[in-house]
Amino acid sequence: MAHSALEAIRKIGLAPSDVTRVGLGSPGTHDIPTGFLIVPPNLPGWDHFPIRDRVSAHCGLPVTFSNDANAAAYGEFWVGSGRGAESMVMFTLGTGVGCGIIIGDLIVEGQNSHGGECGHIIIDHGPAARRCSCGQLGHLEAYASATALIKRTEEALQGGRKSSIVARLEHGGSVTPLLLAEEAEGGDRLALELVLETARLVGVGAVNLMHTIDPEMVLIGGAMTFGGHDSELGRRFLEEIRSEVRRRAFPVLAERVRIDFASLGGDAGTVGAAGVARLAHLNKHVA
Numbered sequence: 001m002a003h004s005a006l007e008a009i010r011k012i013g014l015a016p017s018d019v020t021r022v023g024l025g026s027p028g029t030h031d032i033p034t035g036f037l038i039v040p041p042n043l044p045g046w047d048h049f050p051i052r053d054r055v056s057a058h059c060g061l062p063v064t065f066s067n068d069a070n071a072a073a074y075g076e077f078w079v080g081s082g083r084g085a086e087s088m089v090m091f092t093l094g095t096g097v098g099c100g101i102i103i104g105d106l107i108v109e110g111q112n113s114h115g116g117e118c119g120h121i122i123i124d125h126g127p128a129a130r131r132c133s134c135g136q137l138g139h140l141e142a143y144a145s146a147t148a149l150i151k152r153t154e155e156a157l158q159g160g161r162k163s164s165i166v167a168r169l170e171h172g173g174s175v176t177p178l179l180l181a182e183e184a185e186g187g188d189r190l191a192l193e194l195v196l197e198t199a200r201l202v203g204v205g206a207v208n209l210m211h212t213i214d215p216e217m218v219l220i221g222g223a224m225t226f227g228g229h230d231s232e233l234g235r236r237f238l239e240e241i242r243s244e245v246r247r248r249a250f251p252v253l254a255e256r257v258r259i260d261f262a263s264l265g266g267d268a269g270t271v272g273a274a275g276v277a278r279l280a281h282l283n284k285h286v287a
């Protein structure tokens with residue numbers, strides 16, 4: 001990581017002495033004030049690792065440490081779709097469901113560095129609730145992530161639903177959001193149903209956050225946006241989220257809160273981590 005940072009500095013023709021601070025975003029869980037990873041489920045072997053200070057020691061520069069989903073949200077807030085907003089929530093849909101909350105140029109990190117973990121809000125408290133990757137039951141991530149979409153697809157097929165997906169699997173394919181998008185665009189009813197159901201689940205998550213912090217914007221980013229604004233399916237996915245929000249949110253919020261796709265793609269986290277480092281630098285100089 002430190003090598004990559006130094007390499008990036010060299011590639012744009014600068015020296016480390018020209019840089020005041022490095023931004024680092026990583027999957028959690030974290031303790032942001034001390035710069036430790038705690039028990040990151042997707043980074044086995046990195047438990048209780050002092051990542052911030054190690055990167056700092058190797059770079060020879062101070063490092064600002066963030067949750068990766070919070071960094072992505074800050075990137076969108078700083079220079080992406082959220083630019084100019086006063087407050088914003090962003091859901092990052094991928095293998096899991098990441099989330100970040102920004103209010104007035106501040107990331108909500110919370111007392112224990114677990115603020116904005118809204119992929120783990122409970123949307124089903126019943127006994128048959130799905131199990132989340134974190135081990136708990138009924139969390140949004142267990143319904144609206146790519147992993148969950150694949151599982152719901154496999155269950156529908158096992159339940160005997162007819163679909164053009166079956167032929168794709170017989171030719172060696174595996175269920176992925178991309179395959180589902182292709183089949184939905186090709187007219188497969190089940191694939192479209194599953195994509196739109198995912199949108200409604202994201203809409204439920206969005207309403208929970210809207211009723212908690214009343215943000216100016218809700219952004220949807222990550223790898224699973226079905227082509228975003230550039231595709232018919234992506235636009236339909238977004239419209240289904242908006243429709244679910246209109247159905248469930250307080251009328252004032254349903255009318256006023258803007259819901260849109262993020263715009264920085266896979267760069268959001270990197271850009272945002274740099275933005276958080278910049279913010280730390282500016283705040284230091286203000287104080």
Ligand SMILES: [Zn+2]
Pocket residue numbers: 119120132133134135136139141
């Ligand atoms: Zn969870």
